[in-house]
Amino acid sequence: MCRYELLGRGLLYWQRQKSKANRDSLSRMLHEILLSLSGQPSPLFNVHSEEDIISENAFPLAPPEKALLASLSRLSKLHAGLRKHTALISSSHPSVICRAVATNISAQHLGNFQKKILDVEKAVLAEDSAYVGGYGIVPLSTIVGEFSPWTRRLEWLWEVVHFIIPEQGTGSAQGCTGAALINYLRTESQTGYVDLEEMALHMIATAETAWMRQLSTWLLYGTLPVFGKEDFFIQEDKSSDPDSSSAVTQFVMQTNLLPQFVSLQTASSILFIGKTLNHIKAKRTSSIAELSNGFSTSPVTLQGEHIKHLASLESPISASRLSNAIDSIRLSLSQSTLSKLLPLPKILEILAVLHDFLLLRRGEFATALVKNADSRLLERHRRPELFSARANTHTGLEGLVVKEGDVLSTLTQSWTELYSLQNEEDPADEALDLAKDLIRLSISGKDNGQVASSFSELSGADLTAELSDVLFDDLLFPTPTSLSVEVRAPLDLFLSTSDISVYSKIHSYLLGIRRAQIRIGDLWKHSFLRKSHPSPWGPPRSNSAFGQSKLALGRQRDNIRIRQMRPIWATGSASLFVLSEIGSFFQGEIVNGCWQHFREWIDGGISIASATNSRPGTSSSFKNKHNEDFLDEASAVDHPSYPTQRHDPETLTVAHRRYLSSLVQSLFLTDESFPSALRSLLAVIDRFIALIIRLENVQRNMDLETDEGVVDALADYPREERELWEALNDTRNEVEEGIQNVVARLRDIDDSRSGEGRKMFGLAKYPGGNSAIDRLNDASAGPHFCQYIPRKAAGVDWLLMKLDFGHANGSMGPIAPAVSEFVVMD
Numbered sequence: 037m038c039r040y041e042l043l044g045r046g047l048l049y050w051q052r053q054k055s056k057a058n059r060d061s062l063s064r065m066l067h068e069i070l071l072s073l074s075g076q077p078s079p080l081f082n083v084h085s086e087e088d089i090i091s092e093n094a095f096p097l098a099p100p101e102k103a104l105l106a107s108l109s110r111l112s113k114l115h116a117g118l119r120k121h122t123a124l125i126s127s128s129h130p131s132v133i134c135r136a137v138a139t140n141i142s143a144q145h146l147g148n149f150q151k152k153i154l155d156v157e158k159a160v161l162a163e164d165s166a167y168v169g170g171y172g173i174v175p176l177s178t179i180v181g182e183f184s185p186w187t188r189r190l191e192w193l194w195e196v197v198h199f200i201i202p203e204q205g206t207g208s209a210q211g212c213t214g215a216a217l218i219n220y221l222r223t224e225s226q227t228g229y230v231d232l233e234e235m236a237l238h239m240i241a242t243a244e245t246a247w248m249r250q251l252s253t254w255l256l257y258g259t260l261p262v263f264g265k266e267d268f269f270i271q272e273d274k275s276s277d278p279d280s281s282s283a284v285t286q287f288v289m290q291t292n293l294l295p296q297f298v299s300l301q302t303a304s305s306i307l308f309i310g311k312t313l314n315h316i317k318a319k320r321t322s323s324i325a326e327l328s329n330g331f332s333t334s335p336v337t338l339q340g341e342h343i344k345h346l347a348s349l350e351s352p353i354s355a356s357r358l359s360n361a362i363d364s365i366r367l368s369l370s371q372s373t374l375s376k377l378l379p380l381p382k383i384l385e386i387l388a389v390l391h392d393f394l395l396l397r398r399g400e401f402a403t404a405l406v407k408n409a410d411s412r413l414l415e416r417h418r419r420p421e422l423f424s425a426r427a428n429t430h431t432g433l434e435g436l437v438v439k440e441g442d443v444l445s446t447l448t449q450s451w452t453e454l455y456s457l458q459n460e461e462d463p464a465d466e467a468l469d470l471a472k473d474l475i476r477l478s479i480s481g482k483d484n485g486q487v488a489s490s491f492s493e494l495s496g497a498d499l500t501a502e503l504s505d506v507l508f509d510d511l512l513f514p515t516p517t518s519l520s521v522e523v524r525a526p527l528d529l530f531l532s533t534s535d536i537s538v539y540s541k542i543h544s545y546l547l548g549i550r551r552a553q554i555r556i557g558d559l560w561k562h563s564f565l566r567k568s569h570p571s572p573w574g575p576p577r578s579n580s581a582f583g584q585s586k587l588a589l590g591r592q593r594d595n596i597r598i599r600q601m602r603p604i605w606a607t608g609s610a611s612l613f614v615l616s617e618i619g620s621f622f623q624g625e626i627v628n629g630c631w632q633h634f635r636e637w638i639d640g641g642i643s644i645a646s647a648t649n650s651r652p653g654t655s656s657s658f659k660n661k662h663n664e665d666f667l668d669e670a671s672a673v674d675h676p677s678y679p680t681q682r683h684d685p686e687t688l689t690v691a692h693r694r695y696l697s698s699l700v701q702s703l704f705l706t707d708e709s710f711p712s713a714l715r716s717l718l719a720v721i722d723r724f725i726a727l728i729i730r731l732e733n734v735q736r737n738m739d740l741e742t743d744e745g746v747v748d749a750l751a752d753y754p755r756e757e758r759e760l761w762e763a764l765n766d767t768r769n770e771v772e773e774g775i776q777n778v779v780a781r782l783r784d785i786d787d788s789r790s791g792e793g794r795k796m797f798g799l800a801k802y803p804g805g806n807s808a809i810d811r812l813n814d815a816s817a818g819p820h821f822c823q824y825i826p827r828k829a830a831g832v833d834w835l836l837m838k839l840d841f842g843h844a845n846g847s848m849g850p851i852a853p854a855v856s857e858f859v860v861m862d
Contacts (some may be wrong), residue, residue, distance in 0.1 A: 073108060073111055073112055073115065073153050073183065074115070074150060074153055105180075107180055107183075107184065107187060108179070108180060108183065110187060111183055111186060111187055111190060114187075114190040114191065114193075114194055115146065115149065115190065117194065118141065118142070118146055118190065118193055118194060118197060119142065119146065121138075121197040121198075121201060122138040122139070122141050122142040122146070122197060123142070124201065125137075125138035125197065125200055125201060126138045126139050126142070129200065129201075129212075130264065130266055130267060131212065131213060131214045131217070131264055131267040132214065132246050132249075132250065132261075132263050132264030132267065133213075133214030133215075133217055133218065133243045133246045133247055133264070133267065134200050134212055134213075134214060134217055134267075135246075135264075136242050136243060136245070136246040137196070137200070137217060137221075137239050137242055137243050138197065138200065139242075140238070140239055140242040141193055141196065141197065141239070144238065145189070145193060145235055145238075146193075149186055149189075149190070152182075152183070152186065156179065156182055156183075185231065188229065188231075188232070189231060189232065189235065192224075192232050192235070193235075196220075196221075196224075196239070199212060199217070199220055200212045200217060213267055213292070213293055214243065214246070214247060214264070214267045214293070214295075215247075215267075215269065215292070215293050215294055215295045215296075217243060218240065218243045218244065218247065218295045218296075218297075219295060219296045221236050221239050221240045221243060222236075222240060222296070222297070222352065224236050225237055225240060225352075237351075237352065240351060240352050241351035241352070244351045244352065244353050245351070247295065248346065248349070248353075249261070250264065250265075250267075250268050251306070251346075252343075252346055254268070254270060254306065254309075254310040255306065255309055255310065255313075255342060255346070255362075255365060256313075256342055256343070257313060257317075258309075258310045258311070258312070258313025258314040258315075258316070258317055259310075259314070260272070267293060268293065269289060269290055269291070269293035269294045269298075269303065270287055270288075270289055270290075270306070270307055270310060271287065271288055271289075271290055272285055272286070272287060272288075273285075273286035273287060273288045285314060285318075286528070287307065287310065287311055287314070289303060289307055297352075297353055297354070297355045297358065298355070298358065299355055299359065301359070301690065302355070302358060302359045302362050304686075304689075304690065305362045305363065305366050305686055306362055308366065308529060308685075308686045308689065309362070309365060309366055309369060309686075311528075311529055312369060312373065312374060312377070312378075312526075312529060313369075315377060315525060315526045315529065316373060316377065318525075341365075341368055342365045342368070345361040345364050345365055346361060348361065349361060366684065366686050367684060370684035370685060370686065371684075374684065374685050377526050378526050378527070378529055378530065378685045380638075380688075382527070383527075383530055383685065383688060384638070385467070385470060386474075386521070386523075386527055386530070386531065387692070388467055389467060389470055389471045389474060389475070389521065390521060390539055391627075391631050392467060392471070393471050393475055393519075394475075394519060394521065394539045394540070394542065394543040395539070395542060395543065395546065395627050395631070396543070396546050396547065396550060396623065396627075397623075397627070397628065397631075398454075399550075400453075400454060400457060401450065401454060402546075402547055402550045402551075403550075403554060404449070404450040404453040404454060405446065405447070405450050405512065405547070406512070406547070406550070406551045406554050406555075407554075408445075408446045408449040408450050408453075409446045409512050409513060410555075412442050412445060412446050413438075413442075413513070413514075416442065437515075438479065438513045438514060438515040438517075440478070440479055442513070443477050443478060443479055443513065443517055444477070446477065447475070447476075447477040451468075451472050454468060455468070474521050474522045474524075475519065475520070475521055475522075476519070476520050476521070476522055477517060477518070477519050478517065478518060478520070479513075479515055479516070479517055479518075480509065480516050480517060480518040499534070499538060499693075499696070499697055499700060500534055500537055500538055502700075502706050503538070503541060503700065503705050503706060504705055504706065504707065504708055504711040504712070506711040506712045506715045507544075507715075508541075508544040508545045508547075508548040508711075508715060508718075509540075509541075509544040511544065511547070511548040511551060511718060511722075512544070512547060512548075512551065518540045518544070519540060519543050519544070519547075520536050520537075520539070520540050521536055521539070523536060529685060529689070530685060530688065530689050530692070531692075535692075535693070535696060538696055538700060539696075541705065542699065542700065542703065542705070545703065545705060545711070546619075546622060546623065546627070546703075548714075548715075548718050549615055549618060549619045549622065549714075549718070550619060552611075552615050552718050552721050552722075553612065553615050553616055553619055555721075555722075555725050556608055556611060556612045556615070556721065556725065557612060559608055559725065559728060562728075562729075562732055564732055564735070564736065565597075565601060565728065565731075565732050565735075566601075566605070586743075590743075597735070600761070603765075603768060604728065604764065604768060607724075607768045607771050607772055608724075608728075610772070610775060611717075611721055611724075611771055611775060614775050614778065614779070614839065615721075617835060617838050617839055618714075618778075618835065621830075621834070621835045621838075622703055625829055625830050625834070626699065626702045626703060626829045627699065627703075629827060629829055630695060630698060630699050630702065630826065630827050630829065633826070633827035634691070634692075634695045634824070634826075634827075637691065637824050638688070638691075690823075690824070691823075691824030694824050694825075694826050695824065695826055697826070698826030698827065702829045704785060707781075707785060709781050709784070710778070710781045710782070710785060713774070713777045713778045713780075713781045714778055716774055716777070717771070717774035717775065717777070717778055720767060720770045720771050720774050721771060721774075723767050724764070724767045724768065724770075724771050727760055727763055727764045727767055728764065730760060731757070731760045731761070731764060734753050734756050734757050734760060735757065737751070737753050738753045738754065738757065741753065779836070779839055782832050782835065782836055782839075783832075783836060785832050786831065786832040786833050786836060
């Protein structure tokens with residue numbers, strides 16, 4: 037029997053009305069009320085109007101009755117709108133989580149509302165005294181009061197579906213992600229209404245179940261979910277090289293798709309686990325030989341253990357419990373598979389290459405790189421007109437065109453020089469062979485140093501965004517170049533492209549300082565400028581009046597030049613002293629000190645090489661240390677105060693990011709003013725050196741004209757000398773001003789760090805290592821997760837004290853006025 041027949045029979049009980057017309061009218065009105073609440077169109081309510089207006093054509097109603105029916109009209113519209121919108125979301129939204137929540141709203145909560153309508157109808161038909169009064173009358177206020185709690189509930193559900201689809205009536209189901217919906221529902225569950233809280237928790241359980249199904253596919257098999265993978269926070273890297281021969285797919289992370297209950301450290305572990313499984317799968321499918329060489333595991337057993345960890349999570353998912361489950365999966369995977377896929381010696385090898393060559397621990401590599409780059413530029417641009425045209429430029433190298441072949445040739449010649457330093461008795465330098473195979477020097481655009489702000493990798497995008505925008509990659513060549521390391525599988529589990537980008541910026545930063553030191557030091561090799569040593573003519577020419585006059589003019593000319601060059605040499609000595617002290621502080625105290633501290637933590641004991649040398653390393657010193665640096669963990673030195681610990685690769689990855697973050701901050705690369713001041717000083721020093729070298733060439737040609745009679749009719753050397761002296765004295769003042777600006781900025785850094793009372797390393801912003809500090813300090817992080825605390829280097833006051841001491845001893849030289857005396861020898 038259909039509900040309309042039941043409702044018709046129930047209305048027959050209303051025989052005690054004053055008139056048959058009234059009874060029919062009231063029965064039809066109650067009939068229409070229940071039908072409209074069920075979502076059916078009814079002439080009682082105006083469905084075409086946004087306001088809750090009662091139609092006057094169907095039933096003659098008094099104003100109090102209209103006011104009572106207004107709330108039921110609102111419920112009717114909400115119910116119909118929710119049915120329509122949830123059907124749209126369930127059929128067209130790209131997010132599986134949003135579809136699941138919409139289906140839950142339609143089936144569970146709207147189903148409960150429909151069940152309430154049927155219960156009221158059943159009670160009316162059964163003449164329940166709670167609804168039916170005397171003479172079979174059903175008060176309208178009773179019906180309205182029965183559905184009044186559902187107004188708040190449906191209004192809240194209406195806000196939820198409009199959060200999923202912001203614009204009503206559009207066919208495009210875009211604008212909301214699964215993570216955003218989970219975060220929204222978690223916030224909405226913190227309400228004062230018990231019924232709304234229960235509904236929110238029920239939808240949270242549905243959303244998190246859908247999210248856990250996506251997560252389990254990634255954690256158990258290393259593959260992205262089949263449905264709704266665009267909404268998952270791990271995506272395929274579309275920016276990777278499509279021509280790469282590697283069979284391993286690269287993955288990146290999108291933070292805007294990450295739920296709030298997943299910390300960045302946990303997300304990093306999730307990414308690491310899935311990438312590891314993907315590597316293993318690629319190894320198995322690419323070569324059967326590699327399958328038999330130690331990559332075989334028991335995936336069924338591992339998946340069973342991992343499923344137990346995931347099944348233990350209950351909704352609402354706790355951040356600490358999820359972190360513990362992910363840590364357990366990561367540790368079990370590390371102990372079974374990663375120990376063979378990514379062993380510790382392989383990680384130490386790539387770290388040693390980064391430290392020795394990109395961080396310039398091997399000083400001969402930086403020297404060879406600078407010398408060969410300068411030689412290559414001179415070979416390709418020896419034309420005199422180019423030198424005269426570049427004499428007035430800022431760096432002396434502007435306008436030069438550098439090709440890819442010049443850059444490759446420079447690196448090749450540098451490797452040749454490093455190999456030539458080896459003796460036949462020396463053992464093979466495996467680190468040098470590995471560096472030659474992995475290190476690339478290439479030309480990059482101006483935007484290469486600007487790291488994109490989009491979250492391409494969890495491991496370093498925030499750090500690269502914090503780096504200063506000042507670029508140092510155009511100092512080695514006038515065209516921006518970048519020295520990088522090719523990261524091959526499976527080392528890309530440990531190093532990301534963002535990490536290599538940070539290393540490249542540090543390399544160009546340190547190499548710019550080292551290059552300026554080398555070029556200023558080479559000025560003292562120009563004996564023609566530094567001292568006068570003419571050979572005497574001898575008799576009979578020296579006994580004549582003409583000869584004695586020539587000798588006197590020569591001595592006068594040399595004395596004037598020496599007097600003019602004294603402030604130039606003083607400025608050169610001061611700049612060399614400042615750059616040497618800054619370079620020694622960066623290289624010895626920060627780079628080498630942080631590296632040794634990091635190695636001690638990796639070894640779990642006292643580092644074998646405990647001495648910190650501020651001078652750049654050499655090839656011989658590297659060979660003496662090579663065998664000790666690459667010892668296996670089993671042969672590490674035991675010490676009672678330092679317990680030996682084994683770190684899994686993901687823990688090493690987090691520690692390495694902390695180490696890199698502390699290195700960047702200690703080098704002041706996150707400061708805005710110091711890199712800019714240092715970059716300006718290096719640029720003006722380049723111009724200073726170019727002008728001195730050009731002045732030497734001009735004075736040589738003037739002496740040939742004066743002493744030997746070799747005249748160049750196309751050149752006006754006296755006029756060019758005057759112009760060079762004017763430019764040189766202006767540049768000298770700029771160099772001294774640049775030195776003062778660098779020292780002043782160092783004082784500002786020292787004052788800010790001591791005045792604010794903050795720590796040397798603020799590690800709260802760096803993902804994967806810094807943002808996880810609170811979780812790592814918490815007991816829920818697990819006993820196997822050993823955090824790495826970066827070394828706190830010496831403060832800036834240590835460097836300022838040495839600079840002040842050098843200034844007191846006159847090493848930095850006084851700031852003398854520019855020399856305005858110009859002499860032209862006829």
